Amino acid sequence: MxxxxxxxxxxxxxxxxxxxxxxxxxxxxxxxxxxxxxxxxxxxxxxxxxxxxGYVRSTPVSRPLRPSKPKKAVRSRSIEETVEAYTLVENYGFIVKEARERMGMTLKDLGAKVGEKASVISKVEQGKLKPDNALARRLEHVLRVRLLVPSSEVEDKGLKTPVEHGGGLTIGDVLRMRLTKPRE
Incomplete structure:
Protein backbone atom coordinates (compact mmCIF):
# COMPACT_ATOMS: atom_id res chain seq x y z
CA MET A 1 0.00 0.00 0.00
CA GLY A 54 -28.93 15.75 -34.69
CA TYR A 55 -29.56 18.20 -31.86
CA VAL A 56 -26.99 19.35 -29.35
CA ARG A 57 -27.51 18.44 -25.72
CA SER A 58 -25.50 19.69 -22.76
CA THR A 59 -24.51 17.07 -20.24
CA PRO A 60 -22.64 17.64 -17.01
CA VAL A 61 -19.12 16.28 -16.89
CA SER A 62 -18.06 15.05 -13.51
CA ARG A 63 -14.47 14.13 -12.97
CA PRO A 64 -13.56 12.13 -9.90
CA LEU A 65 -10.91 13.88 -7.85
CA ARG A 66 -7.69 11.98 -7.95
CA PRO A 67 -5.18 12.64 -5.27
CA SER A 68 -2.28 14.47 -6.83
CA LYS A 69 1.16 13.14 -6.22
CA PRO A 70 3.19 15.56 -4.17
CA LYS A 71 5.93 17.10 -6.25
CA LYS A 72 9.33 17.36 -4.72
CA ALA A 73 10.37 20.98 -4.81
CA VAL A 74 14.00 21.83 -5.09
CA ARG A 75 14.64 24.68 -2.71
CA SER A 76 17.99 26.25 -2.23
CA ARG A 77 16.85 28.33 0.74
CA SER A 78 14.21 27.96 3.38
CA ILE A 79 11.18 30.26 3.48
CA GLU A 80 12.59 32.13 6.46
CA GLU A 81 15.76 32.97 4.54
CA THR A 82 14.03 34.16 1.37
CA VAL A 83 11.44 36.35 3.05
CA GLU A 84 13.31 39.29 4.47
CA ALA A 85 11.32 40.86 7.27
CA TYR A 86 12.10 44.43 8.23
CA THR A 87 11.10 46.30 11.33
CA LEU A 88 10.69 50.05 11.64
CA VAL A 89 13.01 51.58 14.25
CA GLU A 90 11.23 52.90 17.34
CA ASN A 91 12.25 56.56 17.07
CA TYR A 92 11.57 56.86 13.33
CA GLY A 93 9.76 60.21 13.69
CA PHE A 94 12.66 61.86 15.47
CA ILE A 95 15.17 60.47 12.94
CA VAL A 96 13.13 61.76 9.98
CA LYS A 97 12.67 65.23 11.51
CA GLU A 98 16.35 65.59 12.49
CA ALA A 99 17.56 64.48 9.05
CA ARG A 100 15.12 66.77 7.24
CA GLU A 101 16.16 69.79 9.33
CA ARG A 102 19.85 68.91 8.93
CA MET A 103 19.41 68.95 5.14
CA GLY A 104 17.55 72.28 5.32
CA MET A 105 14.32 70.97 3.77
CA THR A 106 10.76 71.95 4.57
CA LEU A 107 7.96 69.42 4.99
CA LYS A 108 6.73 70.37 1.52
CA ASP A 109 10.20 69.87 -0.03
CA LEU A 110 10.64 66.43 1.52
CA GLY A 111 7.09 65.46 0.57
CA ALA A 112 7.75 66.40 -3.05
CA LYS A 113 10.98 64.37 -3.15
CA VAL A 114 9.37 61.19 -1.76
CA GLY A 115 6.03 61.65 -3.53
CA GLU A 116 3.87 62.28 -0.45
CA LYS A 117 1.92 65.22 0.95
CA ALA A 118 3.51 67.45 3.57
CA SER A 119 0.78 66.39 6.03
CA VAL A 120 1.85 62.74 5.70
CA ILE A 121 5.49 63.66 6.38
CA SER A 122 4.36 65.72 9.39
CA LYS A 123 2.39 62.80 10.83
CA VAL A 124 5.36 60.47 10.30
CA GLU A 125 7.62 62.94 12.14
CA GLN A 126 5.14 63.17 15.03
CA GLY A 127 4.92 59.38 15.26
CA LYS A 128 1.19 59.40 14.52
CA LEU A 129 1.66 57.52 11.24
CA LYS A 130 3.91 54.53 10.68
CA PRO A 131 5.28 54.60 7.15
CA ASP A 132 4.92 51.44 5.11
CA ASN A 133 8.08 49.77 3.84
CA ALA A 134 7.95 51.58 0.48
CA LEU A 135 7.68 55.05 2.05
CA ALA A 136 10.32 54.18 4.64
CA ARG A 137 12.67 53.11 1.83
CA ARG A 138 12.07 56.38 -0.04
CA LEU A 139 12.68 58.39 3.14
CA GLU A 140 15.87 56.41 3.78
CA HIS A 141 17.10 57.15 0.27
CA VAL A 142 16.35 60.89 0.31
CA LEU A 143 17.44 61.58 3.90
CA ARG A 144 20.33 59.05 3.95
CA VAL A 145 19.19 57.47 7.23
CA ARG A 146 18.24 53.96 8.40
CA LEU A 147 14.57 53.50 9.31
CA LEU A 148 14.15 49.79 8.54
CA VAL A 149 16.29 47.14 10.18
CA PRO A 150 16.16 43.42 9.34
CA SER A 151 14.25 41.42 11.92
CA SER A 152 16.74 39.17 13.63
CA GLU A 153 14.13 36.76 14.91
CA VAL A 154 11.71 34.87 12.70
CA GLU A 155 9.58 34.22 15.82
CA ASP A 156 8.35 37.83 15.72
CA LYS A 157 6.52 37.20 12.48
CA GLY A 158 6.49 33.42 12.71
CA LEU A 159 3.89 30.84 13.48
CA LYS A 160 2.34 31.45 16.89
CA THR A 161 0.37 28.21 16.93
CA PRO A 162 2.03 24.88 16.30
CA VAL A 163 1.38 23.15 13.01
CA GLU A 164 -1.11 20.45 13.96
CA HIS A 165 -0.80 18.02 11.08
CA GLY A 166 2.99 17.86 10.82
CA GLY A 167 2.92 18.05 7.02
CA GLY A 168 4.42 21.52 6.64
CA LEU A 169 2.87 24.95 6.30
CA THR A 170 -0.60 25.05 4.70
CA ILE A 171 -2.85 27.89 3.57
CA GLY A 172 -4.92 27.36 6.70
CA ASP A 173 -1.83 27.91 8.87
CA VAL A 174 -1.13 31.20 7.10
CA LEU A 175 -4.74 32.32 7.57
CA ARG A 176 -4.54 31.45 11.27
CA MET A 177 -1.33 33.50 11.54
CA ARG A 178 -3.05 36.48 9.93
CA LEU A 179 -6.06 36.19 12.24
CA THR A 180 -4.01 35.85 15.43
CA LYS A 181 -1.47 38.55 14.52
CA PRO A 182 -2.02 41.56 16.78
CA ARG A 183 -3.02 44.73 14.95
CA GLU A 184 -0.69 47.66 15.54
Missing amino acids: EGIQIPTCEVCGRKTSKLFRVIIEGAELSVCMECSRLGTPVKPKLRRSMVKT
Whole structure:
Protein backbone atom coordinates (compact mmCIF):
# COMPACT_ATOMS: atom_id res chain seq x y z
CA MET A 1 0.00 0.00 0.00
CA GLU A 2 3.01 2.24 -0.33
CA GLY A 3 1.89 3.69 -3.69
CA ILE A 4 -1.58 4.79 -2.56
CA GLN A 5 -1.84 8.48 -1.72
CA ILE A 6 -4.54 9.67 0.66
CA PRO A 7 -6.03 12.97 -0.52
CA THR A 8 -5.09 15.98 1.59
CA CYS A 9 -7.06 19.19 2.09
CA GLU A 10 -5.22 22.11 0.50
CA VAL A 11 -6.37 24.50 3.26
CA CYS A 12 -5.98 22.69 6.58
CA GLY A 13 -3.79 19.74 5.54
CA ARG A 14 -6.22 17.13 6.92
CA LYS A 15 -6.12 13.73 5.23
CA THR A 16 -9.60 12.74 4.08
CA SER A 17 -11.24 10.27 1.75
CA LYS A 18 -13.43 12.86 0.02
CA LEU A 19 -12.42 16.28 -1.29
CA PHE A 20 -14.59 19.04 -2.71
CA ARG A 21 -13.63 21.61 -5.36
CA VAL A 22 -14.36 25.15 -4.13
CA ILE A 23 -13.23 28.65 -5.00
CA ILE A 24 -11.67 30.51 -2.07
CA GLU A 25 -10.54 34.10 -2.72
CA GLY A 26 -10.33 33.43 -6.46
CA ALA A 27 -8.32 30.20 -6.21
CA GLU A 28 -9.81 26.81 -7.05
CA LEU A 29 -8.83 24.37 -4.30
CA SER A 30 -9.53 20.77 -3.25
CA VAL A 31 -10.72 20.93 0.35
CA CYS A 32 -12.28 18.75 3.05
CA MET A 33 -15.92 18.99 4.15
CA GLU A 34 -15.14 21.42 7.00
CA CYS A 35 -13.09 23.79 4.85
CA SER A 36 -15.61 23.67 1.98
CA ARG A 37 -17.77 26.20 3.84
CA LEU A 38 -14.98 28.78 3.39
CA GLY A 39 -15.64 29.06 -0.35
CA THR A 40 -18.17 28.60 -3.10
CA PRO A 41 -18.55 25.20 -4.76
CA VAL A 42 -17.26 24.82 -8.31
CA LYS A 43 -20.00 23.95 -10.75
CA PRO A 44 -19.28 20.97 -13.03
CA LYS A 45 -18.34 21.96 -16.56
CA LEU A 46 -20.84 21.21 -19.30
CA ARG A 47 -19.81 19.29 -22.38
CA ARG A 48 -21.81 19.45 -25.56
CA SER A 49 -22.45 16.10 -27.15
CA MET A 50 -24.13 15.23 -30.40
CA VAL A 51 -26.94 12.73 -30.27
CA LYS A 52 -28.00 10.65 -33.29
CA THR A 53 -31.11 12.79 -33.74
CA GLY A 54 -28.93 15.75 -34.69
CA TYR A 55 -29.56 18.20 -31.86
CA VAL A 56 -26.99 19.35 -29.35
CA ARG A 57 -27.51 18.44 -25.72
CA SER A 58 -25.50 19.69 -22.76
CA THR A 59 -24.51 17.07 -20.24
CA PRO A 60 -22.64 17.64 -17.01
CA VAL A 61 -19.12 16.28 -16.89
CA SER A 62 -18.06 15.05 -13.51
CA ARG A 63 -14.47 14.13 -12.97
CA PRO A 64 -13.56 12.13 -9.90
CA LEU A 65 -10.91 13.88 -7.85
CA ARG A 66 -7.69 11.98 -7.95
CA PRO A 67 -5.18 12.64 -5.27
CA SER A 68 -2.28 14.47 -6.83
CA LYS A 69 1.16 13.14 -6.22
CA PRO A 70 3.19 15.56 -4.17
CA LYS A 71 5.93 17.10 -6.25
CA LYS A 72 9.33 17.36 -4.72
CA ALA A 73 10.37 20.98 -4.81
CA VAL A 74 14.00 21.83 -5.09
CA ARG A 75 14.64 24.68 -2.71
CA SER A 76 17.99 26.25 -2.23
CA ARG A 77 16.85 28.33 0.74
CA SER A 78 14.21 27.96 3.38
CA ILE A 79 11.18 30.26 3.48
CA GLU A 80 12.59 32.13 6.46
CA GLU A 81 15.76 32.97 4.54
CA THR A 82 14.03 34.16 1.37
CA VAL A 83 11.44 36.35 3.05
CA GLU A 84 13.31 39.29 4.47
CA ALA A 85 11.32 40.86 7.27
CA TYR A 86 12.10 44.43 8.23
CA THR A 87 11.10 46.30 11.33
CA LEU A 88 10.69 50.05 11.64
CA VAL A 89 13.01 51.58 14.25
CA GLU A 90 11.23 52.90 17.34
CA ASN A 91 12.25 56.56 17.07
CA TYR A 92 11.57 56.86 13.33
CA GLY A 93 9.76 60.21 13.69
CA PHE A 94 12.66 61.86 15.47
CA ILE A 95 15.17 60.47 12.94
CA VAL A 96 13.13 61.76 9.98
CA LYS A 97 12.67 65.23 11.51
CA GLU A 98 16.35 65.59 12.49
CA ALA A 99 17.56 64.48 9.05
CA ARG A 100 15.12 66.77 7.24
CA GLU A 101 16.16 69.79 9.33
CA ARG A 102 19.85 68.91 8.93
CA MET A 103 19.41 68.95 5.14
CA GLY A 104 17.55 72.28 5.32
CA MET A 105 14.32 70.97 3.77
CA THR A 106 10.76 71.95 4.57
CA LEU A 107 7.96 69.42 4.99
CA LYS A 108 6.73 70.37 1.52
CA ASP A 109 10.20 69.87 -0.03
CA LEU A 110 10.64 66.43 1.52
CA GLY A 111 7.09 65.46 0.57
CA ALA A 112 7.75 66.40 -3.05
CA LYS A 113 10.98 64.37 -3.15
CA VAL A 114 9.37 61.19 -1.76
CA GLY A 115 6.03 61.65 -3.53
CA GLU A 116 3.87 62.28 -0.45
CA LYS A 117 1.92 65.22 0.95
CA ALA A 118 3.51 67.45 3.57
CA SER A 119 0.78 66.39 6.03
CA VAL A 120 1.85 62.74 5.70
CA ILE A 121 5.49 63.66 6.38
CA SER A 122 4.36 65.72 9.39
CA LYS A 123 2.39 62.80 10.83
CA VAL A 124 5.36 60.47 10.30
CA GLU A 125 7.62 62.94 12.14
CA GLN A 126 5.14 63.17 15.03
CA GLY A 127 4.92 59.38 15.26
CA LYS A 128 1.19 59.40 14.52
CA LEU A 129 1.66 57.52 11.24
CA LYS A 130 3.91 54.53 10.68
CA PRO A 131 5.28 54.60 7.15
CA ASP A 132 4.92 51.44 5.11
CA ASN A 133 8.08 49.77 3.84
CA ALA A 134 7.95 51.58 0.48
CA LEU A 135 7.68 55.05 2.05
CA ALA A 136 10.32 54.18 4.64
CA ARG A 137 12.67 53.11 1.83
CA ARG A 138 12.07 56.38 -0.04
CA LEU A 139 12.68 58.39 3.14
CA GLU A 140 15.87 56.41 3.78
CA HIS A 141 17.10 57.15 0.27
CA VAL A 142 16.35 60.89 0.31
CA LEU A 143 17.44 61.58 3.90
CA ARG A 144 20.33 59.05 3.95
CA VAL A 145 19.19 57.47 7.23
CA ARG A 146 18.24 53.96 8.40
CA LEU A 147 14.57 53.50 9.31
CA LEU A 148 14.15 49.79 8.54
CA VAL A 149 16.29 47.14 10.18
CA PRO A 150 16.16 43.42 9.34
CA SER A 151 14.25 41.42 11.92
CA SER A 152 16.74 39.17 13.63
CA GLU A 153 14.13 36.76 14.91
CA VAL A 154 11.71 34.87 12.70
CA GLU A 155 9.58 34.22 15.82
CA ASP A 156 8.35 37.83 15.72
CA LYS A 157 6.52 37.20 12.48
CA GLY A 158 6.49 33.42 12.71
CA LEU A 159 3.89 30.84 13.48
CA LYS A 160 2.34 31.45 16.89
CA THR A 161 0.37 28.21 16.93
CA PRO A 162 2.03 24.88 16.30
CA VAL A 163 1.38 23.15 13.01
CA GLU A 164 -1.11 20.45 13.96
CA HIS A 165 -0.80 18.02 11.08
CA GLY A 166 2.99 17.86 10.82
CA GLY A 167 2.92 18.05 7.02
CA GLY A 168 4.42 21.52 6.64
CA LEU A 169 2.87 24.95 6.30
CA THR A 170 -0.60 25.05 4.70
CA ILE A 171 -2.85 27.89 3.57
CA GLY A 172 -4.92 27.36 6.70
CA ASP A 173 -1.83 27.91 8.87
CA VAL A 174 -1.13 31.20 7.10
CA LEU A 175 -4.74 32.32 7.57
CA ARG A 176 -4.54 31.45 11.27
CA MET A 177 -1.33 33.50 11.54
CA ARG A 178 -3.05 36.48 9.93
CA LEU A 179 -6.06 36.19 12.24
CA THR A 180 -4.01 35.85 15.43
CA LYS A 181 -1.47 38.55 14.52
CA PRO A 182 -2.02 41.56 16.78
CA ARG A 183 -3.02 44.73 14.95
CA GLU A 184 -0.69 47.66 15.54
